[in-house]
Amino acid sequence: MSNTIVASHLRKRYGDVRAVDGVSLTVEDGEFFGILGPNGAGKTTTLEIIEGLRQADGGEISVFGRSPWPRNPALLPRIGVQLQASSFFERLTAREQLRTFGSLYGVPGHKADRMLETVGLTDKADTRVEKLSGGQAQRLSIACALVHEPELVFLDEPTAALDPQARRNLWDVLRAINTEGRTIVLTTHYMDEAETLCDRVAVIDQGRILRSGPPAALVRDLGAATRVSVASGLLSVEDARALPGAEEVTDDQVSLTISTHDASPVVRALAERGALDGVQIKGATLEDVFLDLTGREYRV
Amino acid sequence: MSSFQSLARAMFLGFRRDRGALFFTIALPLFFLLIIGGLFAKQSTPKSKVLEIGSVGVLDQMPADMRAGFEKSLKITRIADRDAALSKVKKGDYDAALEQNGDQVLIHFSAADQVKSGTAQGQVDGLVQAANQAASGRAPKYTLQAQQVEDKSLKPIQYITPGILGWALASAGMFGASTTLVTWRTKGILRRLRLSPVPIRTLFTARVAVSLGIALVQTALFIGVATLPFFGLELAHYWWMAIPMVLAGVLAFLAIGMLIGAWAKSQEAAQGVTQMVVLPMAFLGGSFFPIDQAPRWLRVVTEIFPLRHLNDGMVKVIARGAGPASVLPEIGVLLAFALVATIIAVRVFRWEQI
Numbered sequence: 331m332s333n334t335i336v337a338s339h340l341r342k343r344y345g346d347v348r349a350v351d352g353v354s355l356t357v358e359d360g361e362f363f364g365i366l367g368p369n370g371a372g373k374t375t376t377l378e379i380i381e382g383l384r385q386a387d388g389g390e391i392s393v394f395g396r397s398p399w400p401r402n403p404a405l406l407p408r409i410g411v412q413l414q415a416s417s418f419f420e421r422l423t424a425r426e427q428l429r430t431f432g433s434l435y436g437v438p439g440h441k442a443d444r445m446l447e448t449v450g451l452t453d454k455a456d457t458r459v460e461k462l463s464g465g466q467a468q469r470l471s472i473a474c475a476l477v478h479e480p481e482l483v484f485l486d487e488p489t490a491a492l493d494p495q496a497r498r499n500l501w502d503v504l505r506a507i508n509t510e511g512r513t514i515v516l517t518t519h520y521m522d523e524a525e526t527l528c529d530r531v532a533v534i535d536q537g538r539i540l541r542s543g544p545p546a547a548l549v550r551d552l553g554a555a556t557r558v559s560v561a562s563g564l565l566s567v568e569d570a571r572a573l574p575g576a577e578e579v580t581d582d583q584v585s586l587t588i589s590t591h592d593a594s595p596v597v598r599a600l601a602e603r604g605a606l607d608g609v610q611i612k613g614a615t616l617e618d619v620f621l622d623l624t625g626r627e628y629r630v
Numbered sequence: 631m632s633s634f635q636s637l638a639r640a641m642f643l644g645f646r647r648d649r650g651a652l653f654f655t656i657a658l659p660l661f662f663l664l665i666i667g668g669l670f671a672k673q674s675t676p677k678s679k680v681l682e683i684g685s686v687g688v689l690d691q692m693p694a695d696m697r698a699g700f701e702k703s704l705k706i707t708r709i710a711d712r713d714a715a716l717s718k719v720k721k722g723d724y725d726a727a728l729e730q731n732g733d734q735v736l737i738h739f740s741a742a743d744q745v746k747s748g749t750a751q752g753q754v755d756g757l758v759q760a761a762n763q764a765a766s767g768r769a770p771k772y773t774l775q776a777q778q779v780e781d782k783s784l785k786p787i788q789y790i791t792p793g794i795l796g797w798a799l800a801s802a803g804m805f806g807a808s809t810t811l812v813t814w815r816t817k818g819i820l821r822r823l824r825l826s827p828v829p830i831r832t833l834f835t836a837r838v839a840v841s842l843g844i845a846l847v848q849t850a851l852f853i854g855v856a857t858l859p860f861f862g863l864e865l866a867h868y869w870w871m872a873i874p875m876v877l878a879g880v881l882a883f884l885a886i887g888m889l890i891g892a893w894a895k896s897q898e899a900a901q902g903v904t905q906m907v908v909l910p911m912a913f914l915g916g917s918f919f920p921i922d923q924a925p926r927w928l929r930v931v932t933e934i935f936p937l938r939h940l941n942d943g944m945v946k947v948i949a950r951g952a953g954p955a956s957v958l959p960e961i962g963v964l965l966a967f968a969l970v971a972t973i974i975a976v977r978v979f980r981w982e983q984i
C-alpha cells in the first residue's frame with residue numbers, strides 16, 4: 331500500500347497564532363482518515379496546506395508524491411475538495427451548479443447529473459442554491475467535490491450544523507464513496523463521527539497532533555474504565571460497591587453507574603440479582619482520550 | 631461545453647436572475663431616458679395656439695400646402711362665439727384670437743404672457759404677408775430662407791441618448807466587476823476555482839465576455855428606444871462605430887471595477903467606492919448635460935474620466951456624423967485606461983479574504 335499524503339513538521343502562523351505547529355501525518359491509499367479536534371485546533375489550516383490553498387511556513391508536504399504548492403494543475407484533477415464554507419455560484423440551481431463544476435474538469439452534463447442521485451438531491455435539482463437547507467447545501471457541496479471522480483477527497487467538517495438525521499444520511503454517502511476505493515480525509519469536531527467513520531484519526535489541539543491511530547486502538551491504549559449503569563433503586567450504592575470488579579459507584583437518582591476495568595463479573599453479578607433493568611454498558615470514547623491527552627474536557 | 635462557456639453561462643444566468651442588477655443596468659437607465667428624453671421631446675415643438683373667430687378669409691382661402699406650412703407652428707382652432715374666444719385668450723388657454731372684418735385682420739392677445747403672444751403675432755403677421763403676396767398674383771421678389779446659425783448644435787436627444795447610455799454602461803460595468811470580484815472572494819468561489827485545473831484567467835475572461843454582451847444589449851435597447859418617432863433620434867451614417875466604442879469603454883469600466891474589487895475587503899466597501907467614482911464621473915463626464923459649455927479648466931480636468939471620452943466619441947458617431955477614424959483617439963484612450971487599471975488590479979489582487 332502506498333501513501334497518498336505524507337506531511338512532516340508542517341507549520342503555519344497567523345501573526346502570533348500558531349495555527350499549525352509541527353503537524354506530521356501520513357494517509358494511505360484508500361484510507362478514511364479523520365482529523366479530529368475542537369474549534370480553532372488547526373484542522374482547516376492543515377487541510378488547506380495539504381490541498382495547496384496555503385503555503386506552509388515550514389515542513390514538507392507531498393500529495394501523490396508531488397508538492398501541492400505552488401498550485402499544481404497536474405494534481406488538481408485527482409483531488410476533490412469540499413471547503414468548510416460552501417462556495418457556490420450565485421442564483422444557480424443545484425443541477426446548474428454541479429454541471430458548471432463538472433465542466434471545469436471536462437465532465438459531461440449527464441454524468442454530473444448522476445452525482446445528484448448519489449447525494450440524494452434529485453428532487454432538488456431545479457432548486458436554487460440559496461433555497462437549499464443546510465444539509466442539502468452541504469450534500470451539494472460534496473457532490474461538487476466528487477463530480478469528477480477524484481481519487482482523493484477532502485471534506486472540511488461536512489456534517490457541522492446538520493441535524494442528527496441529516497448527519498446519518500451523509501455518513502452513509504461518505505462510507506459509500508470510501509468503499510468505491512477513494513481516499514477520504516475528513517475533519518470533524520464530533521468524536522462519534524470520527525469513531526464511526528474513520529479507519530484512523532489524528533487528534534489535534536492547538537496546532538499539534540496529540541495522538542493518531544485507529545479510534546478503537548486509541549481508546550484501548552487509554553486503559554480507561556468501562557461504565558455499567560442500571561436504573562436507580564434496584565440496589566444500593568453500598569451493595570454495588572461490593573460487587574466483584576466494581577471500582578467507583580455513583581447514583582444520580584436516575585441511574586446507578588459502576589466503573590470497572592472488567593465488566594463481565596459485574597454484569598454477571600447484576601444478572602444474578604435480577605438488577606439489569608435499563609442496563610447500559612459504555613466503553614471509553616475518544617472524548618476520554620482527549621480528556622486524558624489534554625487534561626481538559628472535550629468541548630467543541 | 632468548454633469551461634469558458636460554462637463559466638460564462640453560469641455568470642450570465644446569475645445576472646439574468648438578479649432582479650437588482652437588471653433594474654440598475656436596464657430598467658433605471660431606460661426610465662431616465664424616457665423621462666429626460668420625453669421632457670425634451672415635448673419642448674422641441676412649441677406651437678402657438680390661436681383661435682379663429684367665425685371664418686377668417688386669409689386662413690380659409692389659403693392654398694392647402696401653404697396652410698400646412700403654417701400649421702407646423704400654429705395650432706388653429708375654430709370658434710363661433712367671439713366673447714368666449716376673448717375670455718379664453720384672457721385666461722391664457724390660447725395665445726391669440728383672430729377675426730377678420732373685410733380686409734382687416736384683427737388679432738386679440740393678452741399682455742399676460744408677452745413672449746407667447748409676441749410669437750403668435752409674429753406668426754400671424756407672416757401669414758397675412760403671405761396672403762398679400764398671394765393676392766398680388768406676382769412671384770415674390772424677395773424670399774427669405776431661414777438658416778439656423780448653430781446648425782452644428784445638437785438636439786437634446788442626440789446627446790441625452792449617448793450620455794445616459796454611457797452612465798448606464800459605466801455603472802453596470804463598474805458595479806458588476808467590483809461586487810462580483812468581492813463576492814467571488816468572500817463566498818469562496820475563487821478558492822474553489824483555484825482548486826480546479828482551470829486557469830484563473832478563464833474565469834476573468836468569461837466574466838468580461840458576459841459584461842460585453844450585456845453592454846451590447848443595453849446599447850441596442852437604448853438606441854432602439856431613442857430612435858422611436860416620439861424621441862426622434864436620427865442615427866448618423868457611421869453610428870455602428872458606437873459598437874467598438876462601447877466595447878472599449880466597457881473594458882475600461884470593468885478594469886476599474888476589478889481594481890476596486892481587488893482592493894475592497896467587503897461588499898459595502900466595494901459598493902461605496904464604486905459609487906464615489908461613478909456619480910462624479912457621470913456628472914462631470916457629460917452624461918447628464920453637455921460638458922462643452924463648461925469652463926476650459928473643467929473640461930481638461932474631466933479628461934481623467936474614461937466616461938468623458940466614451941461620451942465624446944459616442945456623440946461624434948451617433949449624432950454628429952463624424953467618420954469612423956475620428957473616434958480612434960477616444961477608443962485608444964479607453965483601451966489605455968483598461969490596460970493601466972488591469973495592471974494595477976493584478977498587482978492589488980488577493981486570493982484570500984484574509
Ligand SMILES: Nc1ncnc2c1ncn2[C@@H]1O[C@H](COP(=O)(O)OP(=O)(O)O)[C@@H](O)[C@H]1O
Nearest residue numbers: 344347349368369370371372373374375376984
Ligand atoms: N486566515 C487566518 N488569519 C488569521 N488567523 C487564522 C486564519 N485562519 C485561521 N486562523 C487561526 O488559526 C487557528 C486555527 O484555525 P483553523 O485551522 O481554522 O481551526 P479549525 O479548523 O480546527 O477550527 C485559529 O486560532 C484561528 O483563529
Ligand SMILES: [Mg+2]
Nearest residue numbers: 373374375414
Ligand atoms: Mg475549520
